[in-house]
Amino acid sequence: MAFLLARLGTAVLLLAIMAQTTSGVQRENFKKCENSSFCRRCRKVEPGKTPYELLPDTLSHKESTLHIELYNKVTGVYYRLELTALKNDLFRLYINEKSPLHPRYEVEYALKDHPQTTVLQLVEKTSTHITVKNGKNKAILHVNPFKVDFYVGNQLVISTNDRGFMRFEHLRTKPPAKPDQPQQVEENAENAEKPAEPAADQPDAPQFPGDGAEDDPGAWEENYKSHHDEKPLGPEAVAMDFSFPGAEQAYGIPEHADSFALKSTKQTDPYRLYNLDVFEYEINEKMSLYGAIPVLYAHGKETTSGIYWNNAAETWVDITSSADNDFVKSLVNMVSGTVKKPQVDAHIMSESGVIDVFILLGPTPMDVFKQFASLTGTANLPPIFSLGYHQSRWNYNDEEDVNQVATNFDKYDIPMDVMWLDIEYTDGKRYFTWDKLKFPHPLEMVKNLTEKGRKLVVIIDPHIKRASDYFLHNDATDNGYYVKSRDGKDYEGWCWPGSSSYLDFFDPKVREYYSGLYDISKFEGTTNDVHIWNDMNEPSVFNGPEITMPKDLVHYGNWEHRDVHNIYGLVYTMSTYEALFKRSGGALRPFVLTRAFFAGSQRFAAVWTGDNMAEWEHLRISYPMCLSLAISGISFCGADVGGFFKNPDAELLTRWYQAGAWLPFFRQHAHIDTKRREPWTYNDDLLNNARDTLRLRYSYLPYWYTLFREHEVNGTPVIRPIWAHYPTEISAFTIDDQILVGDAILVRSIYQPAVSEVSVYFPGEGKVAWYDIETYKMYLGKQIDSVSVTIHRIPVFQREGTIVPRKMRIRRSTVAMRNDPYTLVVIADGEGRAQGNLYIDDESSFEYRHGKYLYLRIKLDGKKLTSTFLENLATYDTKSSLERVDIVNPPKDIKKAVLHSKAMGNVDLETKYNPHNNVLTVRKPTVKMGEEWIIDLIA
Structure with missing residues (x-):
């Protein structure tokens, strides 16, 4: 039996790898809104019929914050609302259940510090509205129907719940199945595992009139393809709509391989924010990619404003605007002489958590970027070598290969600062080890690089090989450091090493242990000149639902993975950065590259746009993707020069060098099956053009370095629209x-x-x-x-x-x-x-x-x-x-x-x-x- 299981596991891994290397994105692996029960429910809310109203008699006000209760007239559920005035022309709107059955997750780690408050002035309170001011800006809370309008001076720039799409699904106990009706199970369940029975000791809770959640298949358990998602807390979605009067275009909510200006979703799926490993992603798509930053900007000729939706669960975002009006309406307006003021509307829907939204009032573009930076922080000034040129591929074969490539950069008089090693440098995909045949003398290899002023970057991924001869797996097993399944066992998934488990970085003890692994005395073969690349940290799980972790896994603090999915990569890179910081005694600036990210990731790592392809359209999309990241806090962005998959011809590679030289992170990288593409492997024209381009980049490094310092100090993006x-x-x-x-x-x-x-x-x-x-x-x-x-x-x-x-x-x-x-x-x-x-x-x-x-x-x-x-x-x-x-x-x-x-x-x-x-x-x-x-x- 053990032999058969081992063979079956190997087959699963091989099938997963084959799927990852098949041409084109495997769309059927990833959900659309119609496959996600909470997205369906939130999107079905009818406009103009909000059941929520404020209760003015419950209002209290103290210094920076207004407190008031919010009531759902349909369900009878009470909520507490807080509106706080923050420095830098910001408001914070917070809504949670008044008496939730269980605690609801509130995002940690994304904000740099506790936001600085300022005086909130209560200007007026009537039976219909409440007016407060933060300096020159004000907010008007409308009682019934509930909405909040935000003004810059006397100009309305943002309305929340103006269309009545707010939805806050209260926590409840699972209703018993009717005798003549089977338990609710989401469709598309032909290969699903049997649903787990509800816990016998689940506490009682008050039963409110329904909000329609129970009518949707998937409210309490959901299947997608062969994967079953047990939902012990039931439906708990939160959603809100935002309107931006006067705005012409919307931007932000990366990461998507789409245009910089967001497109209307009136006739399509919403944009999705859910960190996923999407191989050979396609461009001009709203599909999720590797990172998620729920910040949205709206810009018009008169003002720029934005909102930061502080939620780490799966999130969908609908975007519409006045430009969506059909031709007949536009013609009628033109004939009648009516000029409709432009407006952008957004509808943000998350699976769990609370409503915690920061209102960014601008009024200029640079103001609003700085306001977001004041919340989530800025990138620490990077070491200047990281702004130079990086040479990578999956994989340089051995020590001799690394040395020869570095030597050839000198031979052909091309500047280069960093050599990179992908997963093959390890001993059988065991991180913090070396392949003793291919890399028997890593310290000597590092010394050969550093003597010429160069560095080495090696990859460390979150999947840990389940092998009895691997110290890290044994330590994690013995100390309970892995993410757990619902039954309390260590979760086991499949990734590059085969059978793998994943460290639970939400546990402080795990982060402390992990930081110690980078100590030079433990990670043999490294020095302070070896820096780190964190990949596959969405996290990627080849046999998991949507190539990632199941949502009903359990993390430290008893939080489900569904609550924290989008910040797993953030917490992982935070741990890596802190480890490198400690390694040098806090003396040297670390360099970390990450694929997965969330708001605040800029404090710890640079980002690249993932597994792109050697195609002209992928070169084209690198600028809008990095622009979206830059205005969303992550300036240190780049795209793999030449494309990760496929083989670029000389002209495409030349143009990619030239474009990549003007993005902050400048690295060539390629798939293991591609041809070698170092500049001297093509022809003299490409070699000369690549040399000239890299030398141009190096000549401008004083300017780049100054911009990064100014970004650290005041939050201005390094590259800008x-x-x-x-x-x-x-x-x-x-x-x-x-x-x-x-x-x-x-x-x-x-x-x-x-x-x-x-x-x-x-x-x-x-x-x-x-x-x-x-x-x-x-x-x-x-x-x-x-x-x-x-x-x-x-x-x-x-x-x-x-x-x-x-x-x-x-x-x-x-x-x-x-x-x-x-x-x-x-x-x-x-x-x-x-x-x-x-x-x-x-x-x-x-x-x-x-x-x-x-x-x-x-x-x-x-x-x-x-x-x-x-x-x-x-x-x-x-x-x-x-x-x-x-x-x-x-x-x-x-x-x-x-x-x-x-x-x-x-x-x-x-x-x-x-x-x-x-x-x-x-x-x-x-x-x-x-x-x-x-x-x-x-x-």
Whole structure:
């Protein structure tokens, strides 16, 4: 029997792997709304018939929070509502049962800290409404029917429950089956296991009139394909609708391989937020992918606002807008002269939890991004090596292969900072071990990399091989560290190692144990220069429902997996980050890459867009996917260069290098069955273009590094949509093949073969000019221009009025460039002004948090260029100096320049003017970047 079970298990694993490598996404593995009972129930709620009303006599108000009871007139259930004023122009709306039968899960870990409150002013209370204010903003709570309107000043920007879609399914005891009626079981159950009997000791609860939940198959138990989901607490969905008057477009709720501007779901399934392992995902789809961030933004010409739905359960989101009106209605409005104000509507539905929603009132795009960052945090400043180029594949064969690839980057004069190892480096898929035949001397391999200033990243996944000779499995079994099934046994699923179990990272003891595994004394063969990649952490379970964990598993605290599914990856990467932090004694900044994520994941890890394909359309979708992540808190995003599956031709790989160089995370990665695709494995043209692209990326690292520091401090995304800085330009609202890097650089990707020119939208309402970063050709803002292109590069432009720091001495790695001098690219505006910032520190440690850094403001004002400290108390003894200044649109007839510095005194500098591109070059100032200085331009 044991032999047969082993053979059966192997067959299951092989079938799972075959399914993962079959061409095209296996749609039948994943639910639609119609397959999800709670989604069906919530979507069937009729508009305008809300049963909820406030009870004004229960109102109490203390400092920052208003408390009041909410009543369901149909069921007779009472709820408690809290409205809290938060700093940074935020409100928090919280609704829970007044006396729930059991505790309902409230999300942990996503918020950085407890949100800071401020004074909530009670302005008015009547029998019909209650008005409160948070500074200049206000909220009006309507009694019956219940809804809440939020205003910026006197402008209504968000309404909750305006359409009456709120649903809060109270906890209840399971009703006995009627004698003539079988137990309710969800359809599609032909292969389902037998449902479990209800627990005999389930406590009694008051029975309320029905809310219709019991009428839906799947309310108490649900089947999908061969999997049975026991629901001991029964129906417990929560839902709310949100309207955004004046909004033209909605954005956010990643992760989906879809357009940046969200599409209407009026005739389709809703967008789904449920972390899933979707191999060979298709683009232009609303299907769930690897991560879920339930933040939604609505943008119009007048205002930008948003909501953060703090819920970690499976969630569906319907999006509609005034643009959904049919042709007849539009024609009638046009004939009658009626101009309908634009509006976006959203309907958010979650399987369990409470209603806990943060109202982000903007009013500008950058305001609303900062407001969300104030809640969930920002990325810690990454070590600069992680902003360089990463070389990976599944898998580099052995130590010699790793060494040879790294050597070839030097041979072909291509910069590279990180080599990566996928799962084959381990001893039989046992993490924290090495394959002793292929990697017998890992420390020597790491040393060979670090001697050239490079790092190594190795993969660690959450599935733990169930093998009696594996220390980690034995420890987890002996100490009860695994996620449990409903009967209290260790859950067993299938993944790359075969039979696997999964650590329960919600248990503090598990996290403490796991952190210790990364200690250099335990994870032999590693050093502080070895960093970590967390993959398959949705979590992926090959034989599980929808390729993930069953929802009725039990975690620490007696919470079901259905309550916490979307934050499993967050808690896992949080544990990894803390482990690497402890490994260096808190001295060095860790680098972690994750596939699964939730709100707040940016505090611990970078993200990539998963298992994409070597196709032009997948190159095209990488920008909108990373834009969605960036405005949702995760700036450190990239897509596998060349595509994970299939084999790119030379042109596609060239264009992918060029596009990937302008995303924050820049890694080439490929499936084990693909051909080798290191730059020298193609032809000389690709090799030369790849070299030029990577060298261009490295030259801009000072700018990238400064943007990441500014993101850490104030929450501004590193890459941005055009409308973030040009919010009134309607033409830009749906553009997602262009990105802004900071506010100074505009990039347009090329995602079609054999093109000689592309259309580029230049924002700025005719008042802003953009300059090609190589030719300095000018393009005027707020117009679409045709730009000629060659295979050698994609269109990239710098905005007038900006100063961008660069390093032009490109070496093998960032470590080799640390003390190199800077070049400033200055593009003066029509008034002869420009400015930019530069951040400098040791690029690897946390010493910057103790004031060991420089933050400089560099300004051109007519004929005077200055560098001053933005933060005078910060100091850092940099060895870097200023090597060169290029000024586009310089003052006329400049004959010389004079440097003024405390250390060097007054020094005459050499200048050279190029009339062909209107650039004045100031050569070799050689002033240290760690001091303030002035350069006078003299005619």
